Amino acid sequence: MQKSIVWLMGLSGAGKSTIADALKELPPLQHLKIARIDGDELRSTLSNDLGFSTADRYENLRRAAHICPLLLKENDLVIASFITPEDQHRKVIQDVLKDYQLILVWVNCSLQICEMRDPKGLYKAARAGAIQNFTGVHQPFIDPVFADIILHTDHNTIQHSVQELYIGLKSFLNV
Secondary structure (H helix, E strand, O other): OOOEEEEEEOOOOOOHHHHHHHHHOOHHHOOOOEEEEEHHHHHOOOOOOOOOOHHHHHHHHHHHHHHHHHHHHHOOEEEEEOOOOOHHHHHHHHHHOOOOEEEEEEEEOOHHHHHHHOOOOHHHHHHOOOOOOOEOOOEOOOOOOOOOEEEEOOOOOHHHHHHHHHHHHHHHHOO
16 A cells, blocks of 8 residues: 545535545555544644634645655555645645645535535634634635545535545555
8 A cells, every 4th residue: 555645625514524534434444544634623733823814824734734744654644634725725735745645635515515514603603704714705715726536525425425535545545
């Protein structure tokens, strides 16, 4: 198996974290050492000094990308879950991780469905003005020009999306 970094990107509420957690539990992958890094967790620790301006988002994602190889030293697979809203953010990730197998996964879900789900109440808070610079409300999520795998979570179940992701990853991971 080739050590790899799987980067899940998409709007808040698209299912990135749920898919990452479910992927770790798939029986064919349970023998692997898998690390997870999540945008919410990073923002509450290492990046708690950053806001949500374009420059701060860029820096948060740059830091996250630099953490991935450190996690990969002790693991077979690193799964990163970050909104990653713009091409410049994706470019810095690709630049930092150019010496590693990086698999970009777009967790594609419409803003309307993400707002309906709103598992953390973030869209509601953003619409009420309690959160500024929120992607999907104040700032756009720009559809990626490139993704290795695209999951359509607005019309597929999480289980279907996880299976689709696993099938897509098999060729990259050689499992």
